[in-house]
Amino acid sequence: MALVRDRRQLNLKLPLPEISDRRPRFPLPLPPTTTSATATSTTTTTTAADLEKLQVLGHGNGGTVYKVRHKHTSAIYALKVVHGDGDPTVRRQVFREIEILRRTDSPFVVQCHGMFEKPCGDIAILMEYMDSGTLDSVLKGRGKFSERSLAGVAKQVLNGLNYLHSHKIVHRDIKPSNLLVNNKMEVKIADFGVSKIMCRTLDPCNSYVGTCAYMSPERFDPDTYGANYNGYAADIWSLGLTLMELYMGHFPFLPPGQRPDWATLMCAICFGEPPSLPEGSEKFRSFIECCLQKDSGKRWSASQLLTHPFVSISNSN
Numbered sequence: 454m455a456l457v458r459d460r461r462q463l464n465l466k467l468p469l470p471e472i473s474d475r476r477p478r479f480p481l482p483l484p485p486t487t488t489s490a491t492a493t494s495t496t497t498t499t500t501a502a503d504l505e506k507l508q509v510l511g512h513g514n515g516g517t518v519y520k521v522r523h524k525h526t527s528a529i530y531a532l533k534v535v536h537g538d539g540d541p542t543v544r545r546q547v548f549r550e551i552e553i554l555r556r557t558d559s560p561f562v563v564q565c566h567g568m569f570e571k572p573c574g575d576i577a578i579l580m581e582y583m584d585s586g587t588l589d590s591v592l593k594g595r596g597k598f599s600e601r602s603l604a605g606v607a608k609q610v611l612n613g614l615n616y617l618h619s620h621k622i623v624h625r626d627i628k629p630s631n632l633l634v635n636n637k638m639e640v641k642i643a644d645f646g647v648s649k650i651m652c653r654t655l656d657p658c659n660s661y662v663g664t665c666a667y668m669s670p671e672r673f674d675p676d677t678y679g680a681n682y683n684g685y686a687a688d689i690w691s692l693g694l695t696l697m698e699l700y701m702g703h704f705p706f707l708p709p710g711q712r713p714d715w716a717t718l719m720c721a722i723c724f725g726e727p728p729s730l731p732e733g734s735e736k737f738r739s740f741i742e743c744c745l746q747k748d749s750g751k752r753w754s755a756s757q758l759l760t761h762p763f764v765s766i767s768n769s770n
């Protein structure tokens with residue numbers, strides 16, 4: 454596990470591209486929501502005064518996520534608070550996340566129950582509470598995942614990506630720490646701070662955003678690896694690396710214990726062979742190969758991968 458922690462000390466994040474700094478109006482209306490296991494009522498008009506903070510769940514880029522209880526309904530939520538006086542880039546990220554969450558309604562994407570701005574300028578997003586944290590924290594706590602449990606993870610994340618991609622949303626930062634999980638092993642895609650809504654099918658999406666380690670070859674070198682690069686296939690590459698990491702217990706591009714620098718990693722991704730599983734069933738190896746095609750045009754889409762035999766392992770007894 455120390456090896457995994459070593460990698461996490463890297464801050465392989467690249468800056469966001471310039472986007473509109475237009476502030477959304479608050480409170481933001483949300484699309485109709487489905488009922489969640491922990492929060493039975495939808496509270497689009499909730500304010501900070503309605504919520505009791507129970508504990509800190511984690512810290513992200515410029516903000517803190519709390520476990521909170523609604524004082525009137527007793528429903529439990531996660532509340533992400535981003536500081537109003539913080540970095541403008543972080544504020545842009547949270548507005549982007551809000552914009553995406555307003556558009557999504559899928560059991561495979563973390564559900565948003567409301568957003569509000571506090572008088573001090575802090576921005577808060579009220580989300581469904583995922584009581585087992587991220588897949589990254591599960592890996593650190595319980596150790597490597599079995600093939601069968603990964604087939605279940607793959608199926609759910611693919612359903613989430615299929616939903617997002619069919620709504621022209623590219624996530625751009627799929628990795629274990631952005632996939633939330635609950636005690637029923639339901640896995641949901643979260644953290645849309647660097648995601649992009651594609652306006653046209655062939656919109657370019659070659660900006661360097663997200664976490665470098667999980668970036669696909671065409672995001673570094675679109676000329677060689679990505680004809681008409683539009684970003685959807687990049688999410689699939691990141692999913693392939695994520696599943697390998699959960700299976701192997703360390704980041705697949707690097708031998709355990711090696712601390713990469715940005716240039717080494719970029720060379721490995723662009724000039725090396727894609728990583729392959731050192732062990733595992735034929736179905737699992739084939740699935741990973743379909744995700745980790747260096748040429749983005751040869752990579753399978755989310756809807757194609759949902760038909761791959763590896764995914765159906767999760768249904769078998």
Ligand SMILES: Nc1ncnc2c1ncn2[C@@H]1O[C@H](COP(=O)(O)OP(=O)(O)OP(=O)(O)O)[C@@H](O)[C@H]1O
Binds near residue numbers: 510518
């Ligand atoms: N809906 C949720 N339910 C339970 N825990 C959550 C939820 N959302 C976030 N967390 C916890 O809070 C932590 C911080 O989340 P956040 O989205 O702010 O940042 P991050 O994804 O870790 O980092 P960054 O935003 O810098 O990429 C997560 O790692 C997770 O442990």
